[in-house]
Amino acid sequence: xxxxxxxxxxxxxxxxxxxxxxxxxxxxxxxxxxxxxxxxxxxxxxxxxxxxxxxxxxxxxxxxxxxxxxxxxxxxxxxxxxxxxxxxxxxxxxxxxxxxxxxxxxxxxxxxxxxxxxxxxxxxxxxxxxxxxxxxxxxxxxxxxxxxxxxxxxxxxxxxxxxxxxxxxxxxxxxxxxxxxxxxxxxxxxxxxxxxxxxxxxxxxxxxxxxxx
Amino acid sequence: xxxxxxxxxxxxxxxxxxxxxxxxxxxxxxxxxxxxxxxxxxxxxxxxxxxxxxxxxxxxxxxxxxxxxxxxxxxxxxxxxxxxxxxxxxxxxxxxxxxxxxxxxxxxxxxxxxxxxxxxxxxxxxxxxxxxxxxxxxxxxxxxxxxxxxxxxxxxxxxxxxxxxxxxxxxxxxxxxxxxxxxxxxxxxxxxxxxxxxxxxxxxxxxxxxxxx
Numbered sequence: 001x002x003x004x005x006x007x008x009x010x011x012x013x014x015x016x017x018x019x020x021x022x023x024x025x026x027x028x029x030x031x032x033x034x035x036x037x038x039x040x041x042x043x044x045x046x047x048x049x050x051x052x053x054x055x056x057x058x059x060x061x062x063x064x065x066x067x068x069x070x071x072x073x074x075x076x077x078x079x080x081x082x083x084x085x086x087x088x089x090x091x092x093x094x095x096x097x098x099x100x101x102x103x104x105x106x107x108x109x110x111x112x113x114x115x116x117x118x119x120x121x122x123x124x125x126x127x128x129x130x131x132x133x134x135x136x137x138x139x140x141x142x143x144x145x146x147x148x149x150x151x152x153x154x155x156x157x158x159x160x161x162x163x164x165x166x167x168x169x170x171x172x173x174x175x176x177x178x179x180x181x182x183x184x185x186x187x188x189x190x191x192x193x194x195x196x197x198x199x200x201x202x203x204x205x206x207x208x209x210x211x212x213x
Numbered sequence: 214x215x216x217x218x219x220x221x222x223x224x225x226x227x228x229x230x231x232x233x234x235x236x237x238x239x240x241x242x243x244x245x246x247x248x249x250x251x252x253x254x255x256x257x258x259x260x261x262x263x264x265x266x267x268x269x270x271x272x273x274x275x276x277x278x279x280x281x282x283x284x285x286x287x288x289x290x291x292x293x294x295x296x297x298x299x300x301x302x303x304x305x306x307x308x309x310x311x312x313x314x315x316x317x318x319x320x321x322x323x324x325x326x327x328x329x330x331x332x333x334x335x336x337x338x339x340x341x342x343x344x345x346x347x348x349x350x351x352x353x354x355x356x357x358x359x360x361x362x363x364x365x366x367x368x369x370x371x372x373x374x375x376x377x378x379x380x381x382x383x384x385x386x387x388x389x390x391x392x393x394x395x396x397x398x399x400x401x402x403x404x405x406x407x408x409x410x411x412x413x414x415x416x417x418x419x420x421x422x423x424x425x426x
Contacts, residue, residue: 016418020397044399081421088417099312100413107397107414115417153424154417178420180413184233184320186257194423196416200313200393201320203409204301204328204367205229207391208294210407211366 011053017043018050019076023112026069035066082114088154089119089147089176091167093127093137096182097158104156105133118150140167147174154178161185168195224266230256231263232289236325239282248279295327301367302332302360302389304380306340306350309395310371317369318346331363353380360387367391374398381408 021042025031040047054060054072057079061067077083090101101120107113120132121140130137138146146152155171157164157179164183171179172193181187181197189195234255238244253260267273267285270292274280290296303314314333320326333345334353343350351359359365368384370377370392377396384392385406392408394400397415402408 012422013419015422016415019418020415042399079422080418081424082418086421086424095308095312095315099308102308103413104417112397113414113417115414115421154420156417177425178423180416180420184325186255194420196420198411198413198416200316200411201326201328202229202233203393203411204317204326204369205232205293205295206226207367207393207407207409208299208328209225209228209292210391211294211299212390 007056011056014043014045014049014053015076015080017045018053019073019080019082022067022069022073022076026073031069033066034069034072036061039067077114084114086115086154087118087150087152088115088156089121089143089150089152089171090117090156090158091121091140091143091171092157092159092163093120093122093124093130093132094158094160097122097156098132100156100158100182101133101135105135115154117156119146119152121146140170143170144174147171147176152176155180157181157183159183220269224269227256227258227262227266228289228293230258231267232286232293232295235280235282235286235289239286244282246279247282247285249274252280290327297327299328299367300331300363300365301328301369302334302356302363302365302384303330303369303371304334304353304356304384305370305372305376306333306335306337306343306345307371307373310335310369311345313369313371313395314346314348318348328367330369332359332365334359353383356383357387360384360389365389368393370394370396372396 021039025034036047036050040050060072090097101117104117108116117135120135120137121143122128122137123140128137128139155176157167159167161183164181164185165187168179168187168189172189177193179195181195184199184201187195234252238247249260249263253263273285303310314330317330321329330348333348333350334356335341335350336353341350341352368389370380372380374396377394377398378400381392381400385402390406394408394410397412400408
């Protein structure tokens with residue numbers, strides 16, 4: 001495992017995309033073999049980059065034959081730690097949190113995502129006790145013990161920007177090492193913790209660049 | 214403008230981040246000058262990269278003095294086409310669409326985002342006519358004429374995966390050149406149209422990589 005740590009985030013970012021292409025090809029078309037050319041085309045990257053990315057993790061393809069879809073799919077799942085169910089918690093049951101919880105649960109249930117939302121937290125007494133996507137909303141005071149009890153390893157943060165750092169600090173203290181944050185604010189985490197920010201405003205602002213004035 | 218087309222997406226991706234840092238520094242701290250060192254630290258990139266990115270667009274900083282916050286802010290807004298309000302439409306008023314519409318409108322109203330949602334479309338008769346974030350949901354049949362009438366230039370797609378390509382095709386035909394897609398599926402657009410995918414499952418799967426097994 002230690003060796004993988006050196007692999008750049010840009011490479012890691014493309015792995016789930018390759019996995020999705022392979023899953024769709026095997027589910028929808030019962031495809032057994034795929035060339036790096038085809039995998040690249042479907043994933044929107046060059047075949048050379050596909051080969052280079054995968055070479056970091058081993059010898060998966062055969063010259064002139066391509067990749068064995070089932071095998072590469074299993075290997076990518078293992079590399080991404082998705083060969084077993086990953087348990088996640090969501091903090092912040094506002095409208096974005098609810099939408100995300102439902103979206104995530106639907107993808108988990110139809111077998112498209114091996115990440116399962118097992119806990120939802122909020123600090124609003126009106127919301128606590130409610131069920132969202134079949135999960136009861138718990139008071140945020142129970143965060144640490146619930147993370148421990150349920151084996152939660154990943155968290156999604158959908159609280160207002162001003163509370164996001166505080167929530168992230170608590171999650172880190174509780175042992176969470178992978179966090180997806182939706183609050184439009186930059187947060188700091190200690191080394192060894194991975195924080196991704198799904199900053200939807202930044203995405204829109206970036207797109208505006210491409211509009212002709 | 215033509216010159217800008219050659220600037221890489223990676224550079225463009227960081228511009229809204231710099232803009233946010235500058236906006237926060239001027240609003241919260243009334244800061245007038247900022248070094249590339251400080252701008253880089255706050256944006257989470259190296260000072261050298263800040264200087265290199267900004268140099269694509271002109272001479273903004275002064276050696277030993279840094280950047281004039283107000284000036285650079287205005288310049289970045291202009292470069293990003295955010296000096297004037299950009300009108301956007303949302304297609305798909307399900308739970309994710311609703312959450313996004315409310316989130317976007319809140320940021321627009323408090324002056325944090327110059328992108329305004331002026332139209333929402335859906336094909337469900339139960340939903341058409343409803344108001345979300347103060348915008349009436351219209352039947353998707355009205356897409357083309359509404360885009361024209363209201364001067365919509367950007368779109369957010371929150372429809373189920375199987376309808377996403379069809380919706381994107383209609384938006385492109387209606388003249389939209391910048392689209393943010395939330396459906397977990399790869400879509401194709403003609404050259405000259407910019408499509409960003411906010412694929413939340415891919416983000417989670419990528420994060421799982423960093424979990425120790």
